[in-house]
Amino acid sequence: MNRTYRADIAICAGMWPIADALVSAKEPPEPRADAREAHADYLAWSTPAPRAGVKLDLGPCVAAMRDQLPADSIICNGAGNYSGWWHRYWRYERNSQLAPTAGAMGYGVPAATAAALRHPDRTVVALAGDGCFLMNGQELATAVAHGANMLVLVIDNGAYGTIRMHQEREFPGRVSGTVLANPDFAALGRAYGCWAETVETTAEFAPALARAMAQDGVRLLHLKTDVETITAGTTLTAMKKAASR
Numbered sequence: 001m002n003r004t005y006r007a008d009i010a011i012c013a014g015m016w017p018i019a020d021a022l023v024s025a026k027e028p029p030e031p032r033a034d035a036r037e038a039h040a041d042y043l044a045w046s047t048p049a050p051r052a053g054v055k056l057d058l059g060p061c062v063a064a065m066r067d068q069l070p071a072d073s074i075i076c077n078g079a080g081n082y083s084g085w086w087h088r089y090w091r092y093e094r095n096s097q098l099a100p101t102a103g104a105m106g107y108g109v110p111a112a113t114a115a116a117l118r119h120p121d122r123t124v125v126a127l128a129g130d131g132c133f134l135m136n137g138q139e140l141a142t143a144v145a146h147g148a149n150m151l152v153l154v155i156d157n158g159a160y161g162t163i164r165m166h167q168e169r170e171f172p173g174r175v176s177g178t179v180l181a182n183p184d185f186a187a188l189g190r191a192y193g194c195w196a197e198t199v200e201t202t203a204e205f206a207p208a209l210a211r212a213m214a215q216d217g218v219r220l221l222h223l224k225t226d227v228e229t230i231t232a233g234t235t236l237t238a239m240k241k242a243a244s245r
Contacts, residue, residue: 016094048089048232050202056225057202058082058155059232062089064206065125068213072096073123076112078136079103080129081162082155082225085232106135109152113139116148123151123213130156130182137185140192143218151212152194152220154185157227165230165239172243189220196220 001010011018031039048059062085065073075090076098077083083099098111112126128137133154143150164178189196195215199208199222212219230236 046089046091048085051229054226054229055201056199056205056223057229058085058223058225059089060202061205061223062086064209066090068206068209069125070123073125074098074112074115074119075125075127076108076115077127078107078109078129078132079105079162080132080155081165081231082129082132082157083127086127088232105129105132106137108132109136109143110139112150112152113143113146113148116143116150117146120149124149126150126152128152128154129161130154130158130180130185131160133185134180134182137188140189140194140218140220144193148218149216150218152189152218153223154189154220155223155225156182156185157225157229158182159227161227161230164227165236168230168236168239169243172240185222186220189218189222192218194218194220196222198222198224200224 001007001012048057048063050060051057066089071091072093072095074096075086075092077086079100098107098115100107106128108126108128112124115122116124137154140152142148158180160178160180164175167175167178184198186196186198195212195217196219197208197211199205205221205223208221212221228236230239
């Protein structure tokens with residue numbers, strides 16, 4: 001402890017034991033007005049609103065998942081900008097996320113495979129950007145071979161999105177090596193033995209999710225998004241304008 005971050009009081013414990021200890025220590029006080037305001041701000045920030053002109057908007061897709069999937073679903077993601085929509089809009093419960101702490105791409109599908117086999121009674125979702133999926137997507141073979149029951153979302157914007165974002169922010173107009181020539185991920189999923197479907201608009205997502213969840217085994221939804229919508233809060237165009245000032 002204290003090797004990376006310095007703490008006034010360093011305690012080796014998880015957040016849940018600490019929270020339980022604080023609650024049992026004394027009667028919790030009434031929330032302060034500023035705490036209530038902060039909570040209201042969080043609820044507003046974590047509730048997606050449709051973005052004008054976006055053909056496939058991931059915010060409402062996360063909202064549809066919150067409506068259709070159990071709250072204790074295990075969400076497994078790799079590293080990439082696509083995961084930001086779930087970090088912002090999915091409200092995680094205890095023991096409900098598997099994600100890389102080292103920033104490793106390709107983590108989502110193998111993590112979900114392990115989670116689905118370890119917890120067959122829970123809903124498991126793998127999130128993978130197209131670049132992420134191209135690194136470890138072949139783990140679909142393992143998932144199918146071992147009878148895993150899980151949902152895979154491939155968020156395909158045709159690019160290494162995070163690296164493209166850094167290029168536009170630091171060197172606007174100098175894009176290099178971040179454009180991807182992708183396969184048909186739904187067809188690839190079917191080749192592995194998965195149920196699969198392609199989603200190209202926001203309106204198509206909720207019905208496709210319902211059809212996927214009605215299936216058994218490994219189900220894959222190929223979400224075709226636009227790299228212009230680079231994060232949940234901004235666009236590449238806005239970033240380029242800010243960088244060129």
